[in-house]
Amino acid sequence: MGKIEEFNEYRSRMNERILSSDNLVIKRFFNLDTNAYAPGRLDVRTKEMIGLASSMVLRCDDCIKYHIGKCVETGLSPEEIEEVFSIALLVGGSIVIPHLRRAVEYLDEFKQQSS
Amino acid sequence: MGKIEEFNEYRSRMNERILSSDNLVIKRFFNLDTNAYAPGRLDVRTKEMIGLASSMVLRCDDCIKYHIGKCVETGLSPEEIEEVFSIALLVGGSIVIPHLRRAVEYLDEFKQQSS
Amino acid sequence: MGKIEEFNEYRSRMNERILSSDNLVIKRFFNLDTNAYAPGRLDVRTKEMIGLASSMVLRCDDCIKYHIGKCVETGLSPEEIEEVFSIALLVGGSIVIPHLRRAVEYLDEFKQQSS
Amino acid sequence: MGKIEEFNEYRSRMNERILSSDNLVIKRFFNLDTNAYAPGRLDVRTKEMIGLASSMVLRCDDCIKYHIGKCVETGLSPEEIEEVFSIALLVGGSIVIPHLRRAVEYLDEFKQQSS
Amino acid sequence: MGKIEEFNEYRSRMNERILSSDNLVIKRFFNLDTNAYAPGRLDVRTKEMIGLASSMVLRCDDCIKYHIGKCVETGLSPEEIEEVFSIALLVGGSIVIPHLRRAVEYLDEFKQQSS
Amino acid sequence: MGKIEEFNEYRSRMNERILSSDNLVIKRFFNLDTNAYAPGRLDVRTKEMIGLASSMVLRCDDCIKYHIGKCVETGLSPEEIEEVFSIALLVGGSIVIPHLRRAVEYLDEFKQQSS
Numbered sequence: 001m002g003k004i005e006e007f008n009e010y011r012s013r014m015n016e017r018i019l020s021s022d023n024l025v026i027k028r029f030f031n032l033d034t035n036a037y038a039p040g041r042l043d044v045r046t047k048e049m050i051g052l053a054s055s056m057v058l059r060c061d062d063c064i065k066y067h068i069g070k071c072v073e074t075g076l077s078p079e080e081i082e083e084v085f086s087i088a089l090l091v092g093g094s095i096v097i098p099h100l101r102r103a104v105e106y107l108d109e110f111k112q113q114s115s
Numbered sequence: 116m117g118k119i120e121e122f123n124e125y126r127s128r129m130n131e132r133i134l135s136s137d138n139l140v141i142k143r144f145f146n147l148d149t150n151a152y153a154p155g156r157l158d159v160r161t162k163e164m165i166g167l168a169s170s171m172v173l174r175c176d177d178c179i180k181y182h183i184g185k186c187v188e189t190g191l192s193p194e195e196i197e198e199v200f201s202i203a204l205l206v207g208g209s210i211v212i213p214h215l216r217r218a219v220e221y222l223d224e225f226k227q228q229s230s
Numbered sequence: 231m232g233k234i235e236e237f238n239e240y241r242s243r244m245n246e247r248i249l250s251s252d253n254l255v256i257k258r259f260f261n262l263d264t265n266a267y268a269p270g271r272l273d274v275r276t277k278e279m280i281g282l283a284s285s286m287v288l289r290c291d292d293c294i295k296y297h298i299g300k301c302v303e304t305g306l307s308p309e310e311i312e313e314v315f316s317i318a319l320l321v322g323g324s325i326v327i328p329h330l331r332r333a334v335e336y337l338d339e340f341k342q343q344s345s
Numbered sequence: 346m347g348k349i350e351e352f353n354e355y356r357s358r359m360n361e362r363i364l365s366s367d368n369l370v371i372k373r374f375f376n377l378d379t380n381a382y383a384p385g386r387l388d389v390r391t392k393e394m395i396g397l398a399s400s401m402v403l404r405c406d407d408c409i410k411y412h413i414g415k416c417v418e419t420g421l422s423p424e425e426i427e428e429v430f431s432i433a434l435l436v437g438g439s440i441v442i443p444h445l446r447r448a449v450e451y452l453d454e455f456k457q458q459s460s
Numbered sequence: 461m462g463k464i465e466e467f468n469e470y471r472s473r474m475n476e477r478i479l480s481s482d483n484l485v486i487k488r489f490f491n492l493d494t495n496a497y498a499p500g501r502l503d504v505r506t507k508e509m510i511g512l513a514s515s516m517v518l519r520c521d522d523c524i525k526y527h528i529g530k531c532v533e534t535g536l537s538p539e540e541i542e543e544v545f546s547i548a549l550l551v552g553g554s555i556v557i558p559h560l561r562r563a564v565e566y567l568d569e570f571k572q573q574s575s
Numbered sequence: 576m577g578k579i580e581e582f583n584e585y586r587s588r589m590n591e592r593i594l595s596s597d598n599l600v601i602k603r604f605f606n607l608d609t610n611a612y613a614p615g616r617l618d619v620r621t622k623e624m625i626g627l628a629s630s631m632v633l634r635c636d637d638c639i640k641y642h643i644g645k646c647v648e649t650g651l652s653p654e655e656i657e658e659v660f661s662i663a664l665l666v667g668g669s670i671v672i673p674h675l676r677r678a679v680e681y682l683d684e685f686k687q688q689s690s
Contacts, residue, residue, distance in 0.1 A: 014446035017453075022424070025266045025431040026445075032262065033439050036205045036255045041198045046161060050199060053165040054172045054206045055440065057555070059635070060404070062443035063206075079597070083156045084165060086600035090151045091169045091178075093553025094608050095517070095630065098637035100601075101589035108592075129561035132568075137539070140546035140611045141560075147607065148554050151600045170555065172440070174290070175519070177558035194252070201255035208438025209263050210285065210402070213292035215256075216244035223247075266435045271428045276391060280398040280429060284436045287399045287670070289520070293436075309482070313386045314395060316485040320381045321399045321408075323668025324493050325515065325632070328522035330486075331474035338477075359676035362683075367654070370496045370661035371675075377492065378669050381485045400670065405634070407673035496665045501655045506621060507662060510628040514666045517629045523666075543616045544625060550611045551629045551638075 003109050007065050037070075045074040049084050056088035056096060056103065064103050072110050081107060118224050122180050152185075160189040164199050171203035171211060171218065179218050187225050196222060233339050237295050267300075275304040279314050286318035286326060286333065294333050302340050311337060348454050352410050382415075390419040394429050401433035401441060401448065409448050417455045426452060463569050467525050497530075505534040509544050516548035516556060516563065524563050532570050541567060578684050582640050612645075620649040624659050631663035631671060631678065639678050647685050656682060 001009070019027055037047045048070040055063035071081050085103060089096050116124070134142055152162045163185040170178035186196050200218060204211050231239070249257055267277045278300040285293035301311050315333060319326050346354070364372055382392045393415040400408035416426050430448060434441050461469070479487055497507045508530040515523035531541050545563060549556050576584070594602055612622045623645040630638035646656050660678060664671050 011446070014450060018445065018449055021427055021449075023427045023431050025262060026427070026434060028258075028262055028265075029431075029434055029439075030442075032255060032258055033205060033442070035258075036202050041192070041195045042164075046164060047198075047202060049157075049161065050165055050168040050202050051206065054168050054203060057169045057173055057553075058206070058440045060440050060443060062446075063440060077156070080156045082596055082598045082601070083162075086598050086604075087151050087162060087165050088169060089553075089601060089604055090148060091166065091173070091554050093517075093549075093556070094551050094604075095633050095635050095638055096553070097605075097608070098635060100593065101586070101637075104593055104596075105589060126561070129565060133560065133564055136542055136564075138542045138546050140607060141542070141549060143603075143607050143610075144546075144549055144554075145557075147600060147603055148557070150603075172438075173555045175555050175558060177561075178555055197251055197253045197256070201253050201259075204256060204259055204438075206439050208402075208434075208441070209259075209436050210288050210290050210293055211438070212260075212263070213290060215248065216241070216292075219248055219251075220244060263435060266432050271422070271425045272394075276394065277428075277432060279387075279391060280395055280432050281436065283395040284398050284402045284433060287403055287668075288436070307386070310386045312481055312483045312486070313392075316483050316489075317381050317392060317395050318399060319486060319489055319668075320378060321396065321403070321669050323632075323664075323671070324489075324666050325518050325520050325523055326668070327490075327493070328520060330478065331471070331522075334478055334481075335474060356676070359680060363675065363679055366657055366679075368657045368661050370492060371657070371664060373488075373492055373495075374661075374664055374669075375672075377485060377488055378672070380488075403670045405670050405673060407676075408670055493665060496662050501652070501658045502624075506624065507658075509617075509621065510625055510659060510662050511666065513625040514628050514632045514663060518632055518666070537616070540616045543622075547611050547622060547625050548629060550608060551626065551633070 002113070003106065004069065004113065007062070008069070011062070011066065045071075045076060048074055049076070049080075052081070052084050053088045053091075056085065056099060057092035059092070059096060059099050061099060061102055064099060065106050068103060068107055068110070072107075078107060078111060117228070118221065119184065119228065122177070123184070126177070126181065160186075160191060163189055164191070167196070167199050168203045168206075171200065171214060172207035174207070174211060174214050176214060176217055179214060180221050183218060183222055183225070187222075193222055193226060232343070233336065234299065234343065237292070238299070241292070241296070275301075275306060278304055279306070282311070282314050283318045283321075286315065286329060287322035289322070289326060289329050291329060291332055294329060295336050298333060298337055298340070302337075308337060308341060347458070348451065349414065349458065352407070353414070356407070356411065390416075390421060393419055394421070397426070397429050398433045398436075401430065401444060402437035404437070404441060404444050406444060406447055409444060410451050413448060413452055413455070417452075423452060423456060462573070463566065464529065464573065467522070468529070471522070471526065505531075505536060508534055509536070512541070512544050513548045513551075516545065516559060517552035519552070519556060519559050521559060521562055524559060525566050528563060528567055528570070532567075538567055538571060577688070578681065579644065579688065582637070583644070586637070586641070620646075620651060623649055624651070627656070627659050628663045628666075631660065631674060632667035634667070634671060634674050636674060636677055639674060640681050643678060643682055643685070647682075653682060653686060 048067055052067035055067055163182055167182035170182055278297055282297035282301055285297055393412055397412035400412055508527055512527035512531055515527055623642055627642035630642055
């Protein structure tokens with residue numbers, strides 16, 4: 001199983017586990033999270049880039065991976081995604097670099113997959 | 116002097132003061148900061164929304180104000196800007212709310228100015 | 231108008247302003263925020279202490295003020311509230327100290343009010 | 346060796362290693378850390394919930410694991426612990442979700458152990 | 461009263477207020493905070509620069525002000541202090557810039573005072 | 576391959592990969608990062624200690640590892656490096672402890688290597 005599948009599998013499995021509990025606040029938060037990225041005044045592509053940059057400045061590897069997947073899905077090119085990275089790097093500083101390394105490595109997995 | 120002018124005046128004055136010093140790393144960082152938001156693979160509008168959301172999840176009031184000004188300048192409507200806010204709120208959590216209050220108040224200043 | 235009233239007035243006014251907009255994600259987030267502190271498996275007192283400590287380690291002055299008000303309302307003594315502060319200080323480090331100063335000052339306002 | 350034992354073993358071994366050095370500030374900090382969670386005006390259960398929520402909003406996996414263990418020890422039920430999670434999720438935002446996944450997985454280990 | 465005196469007065473007054481309470485953990489934390497910057501293997505000058513940079517990347521204005529005062533006291537020149545700023549700016553990113561503006565403004569107060 | 580080599584190898588490989596892309600902002604940021612730690616008004620040793628403490632309070636394991644390596648290279652003793660750790664621990668709070676454990680473990684690798 002590749003890195004992308006591994007990430008998606010763990011994420012899906014644990015999300016299901018979490019939603020199987022009876023905590024309403026958590027369930028509604030997950031629901032709201034889905035709604036926030038649905039098409040509205042802004043299109044999905046823009047929203048996913050915003051989600052990606054926010055994840056990067058907050059330095060959350062799993063969130064970065066998730067939004068890279070979504071950005072690729074909406075048809076953004078690697079060069080466009082790297083431009084999102086560049087803004088996040090500038091805003092968040094050199095402390096972002098280790099996350100940038102892992103992000104670029106993960107993005108490269110998508111390139112290999114599609115080639 | 117209104118809130119917008121006050122913010123811009125202090126920001127310009129202190130940026131000038133900082134750039135008058137002889138620290139090369141700081142000067143080049145400021146220069147790079149300007150370049151990062153220049154049109155590239157992504158347009159300025161998208162970049163400013165990314166900058167705004169990143170500033171909001173990192174809870175930096177002055178950065179939020181600056182990017183609100185830029186978002187308004189690129190022609191984004193208050194409703195579109197609020198949608199950027201909504202994603203940042205969800206990503207960053209309730210801790211973002213006090214910054215959201217000040218951001219909405221600042222955005223309202225632009226509406227009053229243009230009416 | 232005292233510091234407590236001033237804080238509450240601005241907070242209420244801007245929350246109303248925010249909820250008057252048509253952004254559903256923001257509205258639902260505010261609603262969820264209210265629900266999270268409602269009595270459940272844990273009582274309100276415990277939840278407010280958790281909210282206070284979380285606000286303090288994340289260094290959000292307005293959130294700290296809000297939860298101090300709520301903690302006082304649920305009948306917690308100043309000494310109990312200070313014990314919440316002490317854990318937050320240890321978890322968050324000396325960077326929390328300026329927020330602790332303002333928190334203690336704000337808590338003292340409640341003491342003066344009730345005396 | 347299960348996940349809980351593995352975590353505890355590494356934690357104990359390295360804490361001992363750290364305390365074997367001659368740095369007084371570090372030693373006294375560790376000592377103070379222990380004191381902060383001792384029974385005082387607030388009981389240990391409340392303090393551990395505060396420690397857990399603070400760790401979650403600051404997104405520190407090891408700290409979360411440690412306080413989950415302590416919360417279980419003080420007799421808190423999985424449902425009560427999940428309510429602590431829910432407040433931390435709301436305060437800290439969706440960026441907390443990856444840590445929530447690992448926290449729920451770790452909490453489930455305790456359930457399996459006791460069944 | 462100038463900005464420096466105002467800051468020092470509030471800080472001293474509230475620290476005294478905090479230390480007048482009976483919370484031992486807080487008192488010992490404050491004590492440890494003083495010890496950490498005492499001369500040891502590293503000299504005070506180096507420690508204060510470390511404290512200043514740490515405060516800046518964590519974006520705590522009051523902490524920055526305090527350590528600027530201490531850095532000036534230990535005889536560091538404005539140019540040396542600005543070099544500490546430059547590293548903090550690079551590590552922490554553009555989100556540090558508003559704090560840098562206020563830091564440079566505060567440092568300039570010391571220059572005016574001594575001239 | 577030891578932990579130090581493994582870390583350095585991944586870091587070098589991914590940095591090269593990142594610099595092979597055509598994103599100018601990222602390239603210039605990496606360049607600026609190198610310049611910031613070059614000898615200037617402050618010597619390299621002081622700058623590396625500042626970089627290490629900043630990395631620790633921001634809780635970035637890879638950044639910590641990198642600066643530990645550099646601190647060792649400039650001739651700082653383990654005791655001096657531990658004093659940097661102690662300030663970072665106090666500034667950043669108990670949330671830094673898991674990173675301190677891994678930092679001490681990594682620093683011990685250098686001792687074993689040189690013995």
